Amino acid sequence: MKKKLTLITLVLILLLAAFLRLYRISDYMTFLGDEGRDVIVAREMLGGNLTLLGPRSSAGDFFMGPAYYYMITPWLWLFQYDPVGPAVMVALFGVLTVFLIYYVGKKWFNERAGLFAAALYAVSPLVLTYSHSSWNPNVLPFFSLLMLYLLYKAIQAEHPWKYFLIAGLLLGISLQLHYLALFLCVVVFLYTFFGQWYQDKRINLLPVIKHYLLLLAGFVIGFSPFLAFEVRHGFPNTQTIARFIFGDTLQAAESHTGFLAIIGDIFFRVFGRLVFYYPAPDKYFQFTGTTLQIFAGFVIIMAISSLVSLRFVKDRRVVLLTVLWFVFGVGLFGLYKKSIYDYHFTFLFPLPFLLFGNFLSQLMQVKKWRRLFVILASVIFAGVFIYNLTGMPFRYEPNRQKNQVKTISEFVLSKTDGKPFNFALISSGNSDHAYRYYFDYLGHKPVTIDNDANDPDRKSVTDQLLVVCEDPSCKPLGHPLFDVAAFGRAELSGEWSVSVVKVYRLVHYHDGKSTH
Numbered sequence: 454m455k456k457k458l459t460l461i462t463l464v465l466i467l468l469l470a471a472f473l474r475l476y477r478i479s480d481y482m483t484f485l486g487d488e489g490r491d492v493i494v495a496r497e498m499l500g501g502n503l504t505l506l507g508p509r510s511s512a513g514d515f516f517m518g519p520a521y522y523y524m525i526t527p528w529l530w531l532f533q534y535d536p537v538g539p540a541v542m543v544a545l546f547g548v549l550t551v552f553l554i555y556y557v558g559k560k561w562f563n564e565r566a567g568l569f570a571a572a573l574y575a576v577s578p579l580v581l582t583y584s585h586s587s588w589n590p591n592v593l594p595f596f597s598l599l600m601l602y603l604l605y606k607a608i609q610a611e612h613p614w615k616y617f618l619i620a621g622l623l624l625g626i627s628l629q630l631h632y633l634a635l636f637l638c639v640v641v642f643l644y645t646f647f648g649q650w651y652q653d654k655r656i657n658l659l660p661v662i663k664h665y666l667l668l669l670a671g672f673v674i675g676f677s678p679f680l681a682f683e684v685r686h687g688f689p690n691t692q693t694i695a696r697f698i699f700g701d702t703l704q705a706a707e708s709h710t711g712f713l714a715i716i717g718d719i720f721f722r723v724f725g726r727l728v729f730y731y732p733a734p735d736k737y738f739q740f741t742g743t744t745l746q747i748f749a750g751f752v753i754i755m756a757i758s759s760l761v762s763l764r765f766v767k768d769r770r771v772v773l774l775t776v777l778w779f780v781f782g783v784g785l786f787g788l789y790k791k792s793i794y795d796y797h798f799t800f801l802f803p804l805p806f807l808l809f810g811n812f813l814s815q816l817m818q819v820k821k822w823r824r825l826f827v828i829l830a831s832v833i834f835a836g837v838f839i840y841n842l843t844g845m846p847f848r849y850e851p852n853r854q855k856n857q858v859k860t861i862s863e864f865v866l867s868k869t870d871g872k873p874f875n876f877a878l879i880s881s882g883n884s885d886h887a888y889r890y891y892f893d894y895l896g897h898k899p900v901t902i903d904n905d906a907n908d909p910d911r912k913s914v915t916d917q918l919l920v921v922c923e924d925p926s927c928k929p930l931g932h933p934l935f936d937v938a939a940f941g942r943a944e945l946s947g948e949w950s951v952s953v954v955k956v957y958r959l960v961h962y963h964d965g966k967s968t969h
Contacts, residue, residue: 462568463555470551470575473845474544474584480851482540483586484858486884491587492536493890495526505682506690508589510632515693518629518679521589534894536855539587547584550595551575554803557602561771562811569834570803570810578730578844579795580802585846590631594802596623597637604641605774607664608648617645617667624668625675627800632694634800636785640777641668647777648770712787719786719793724756724805725749726795729837730844733795755833759808762815778804854887857952862891864951865919868958873900873915877936880923885936888921902939914940918959925950929957 482488487508494504507517525539532538551571558567574580583591600623607616624641627634645668649661673680683691725731729752737745760779763772782801786793816830817823865876865888876892876899878885892898903913918940920929929937930945940959947958 459564459568463552463571466555466568466572466575467548467552470571471544471548473576473581474547475541476847477851478540478544478585479535479537479855480853481585481846482537482855483588483852484536484855484887486886488536488539488587489858489887489890490884491522491525491589492529492534492539493886493893494522495529495539496534496890496893498522498526499530505678505685507629507679515690517589517632518625518676520626520629520675520678521592523678524592525587536587536890540585543587543591544585546592546595547580550598550803553595553598553602554806557598557803558807558810560602561605561768561775561807562766563814565817566807566810566814568810569813570806572838573728573809573834573841574803574806576838576841576845577727577806578841578846579726581846583796583799588796589629590796590799593627593630593634593799596627596630597634597800598803600624600627600637601640601644601774601778604644605648605770608645608652608770613664614667617664618671621668621671621673622675623671625672625677628676629679631797631799633797636782637800639781639785640774643781644774644777647773651769651773715789715793716784716787719783719798720756721749721752722795723783723798723801724759724809725752727798727802728805728809729755730841755809755812756805759805759812762812763808765815766811775804775808779808858887859891861921861951861954861956862888862895864949865921865956866892866895866897868919868947868949868956869897869917871897872917875900875902875913875915875918875936875940877918877920877929877932877934877940878923879920879927879929879932879934879937883923885921902936904939911941916960917946918943920957920959922955922957923953925955927955929959 490508498504504519504522507519507521509516525542528538528542529536530538532541551574554574555567555571558570560567580594600620603616603620603623607613607620610616620641624634624637627637642665645664646661649664650656653660679690683689722731726733729748731748731752732740732745740748763775766772778801782804786797813830813834816826816833819826876885876888878888889899899919900913900915902908905911908914918937920937922929930943932938937959940961942962943959944962945957946960947956949956
């Protein structure tokens with residue numbers, strides 16, 4: 454009966470997770486420049502143009518590996534080139550992550566801890582934000598947790614080679630999904646050494662060296678597309694990444710106060726933002742100062758209690774791994790000099806849920822005043838679970854970004870009269886890839902203006918330039934954006950309001966002489 458109840462509970466959690474991630478996903482998904490860039494590459498790959506490089510990193514002038522492109526390409530084809538396909542893939546990975554959290558929580562702690570952790574992960578508003586849109590960091594929670602679990606299995610396995618090999622492969626894939634998976638490399642290196650030391654009760658270097666070599670072999674396989682590009686082109690990205698890590702980034706360590714402040718902030722956000730739906734700074738105005746202080750105090754108490762509860766975990770390998778994951782996952786951010794956004798935690802996403810799930814489970818196992826502690830744990834879980842449900846994205850009308858981009862693109866094409874055209878997007882922070890994807894999808898790609906060195910005869914400049922202004926107050930005439938300025942002196946021949954943007958049609962200025 455107990456097994457049936459557990460199975461029913463797990464199925465309900467997974468169904469809820471699937472519903473929250475897939476419900477009206479086409480309307481709620483994000484589809485801006487980054488998502489447009491990804492599906493453009495995937496569409497080209499379906500046409501036979503394979504790639505060895507992935508997206509450009511937001512932290513520096515270097516690229517990541519192409520693993521994510523290869524992951525989304527079949528889904529784009531499966532959904533007949535509709536960009537919702539890759540978003541569905543991310544959502545399904547999110548559901549798989551919920552199940553994996555339950556499974557790992559069960560193996561590391563106990564079944565109740567796994568259910569607590571999976572249920573809270575399923576409804577976390579911040580997790581959901583990154584679970585129904587296509588973006589390379591969004592699938593990292595699954596790969597990071599699976600990789601570390603296999604590493605844990607490897608230390609105690611009778612024939613560990615396959616676990617180390619697959620763990621290394623997953624690490625290679627993780628590093629292609631986001632460069633901050635480098636933090637996991639430190640965790641893997643240290644746990645492989647100290648975990649083996651704990652297993653053998655002494656330092657035995659030969660097995661450790663073998664394990665490192667297996668991890669390295671798996672990593673090379675998982676990271677091979679990126680490595681192939683680097684070898685072929687003289688390691689340009691590797692050099693840039695090295696300068697980023699050992700140059701500017703480490704300068705942040707010079708400020709001791711700044712270092713500790715960053716770690717304190719990350720420690721709080723990892724629990725507060727992920728598990729407890731603590732509001733982001735731009736939402737503070739919705740709460741009184743006292744309410745925020747009480748809320749923050751509750752978060753800190755729960756976070757510290759979750760870490761302290763590791764003291765009572767019998768399997769010390771689990772304690773070692775989770776402590777390394779948390780300490781270096783949080784601590785290394787102290788050396789990071791860029792702005793730190795919530796998506797930077799994706800390699801850490803599962804951890805606070807597992808720790809908090811274990812804490813709630815241990816509360817229920819306290820022998821003295823058992824009934825009181827069972828009630829306390831149940832109330833805390835129910836309160837957090839219900840409060841997180843209030844943060845569901847379905848409270849708001851969907852943004853329908855994908856449909857908006859398609860509608861605007863169709864309108865732009867309707868104003869070209871079927872003739873060649875140049876295109877420009879004037880925006881404060883978006884790129885034009887999403888629009889260009891739909892132009893290609895609709896069968897009428899704009900001509901991209903080349904620079905004068907490559908196109909001295911200006912053959913890439915057409916007779917019309919269609920401009921989308923995402924800021925309705927923008928003025929395209931004389932704008933310094935290259936796609937506008939390179940068109941040459943122009944005059945306005947049309948202006949329309951479409952959806953949330955303005956569309957302008959520019960033609961070459963005529964004063965009796967041709968300026969083309």
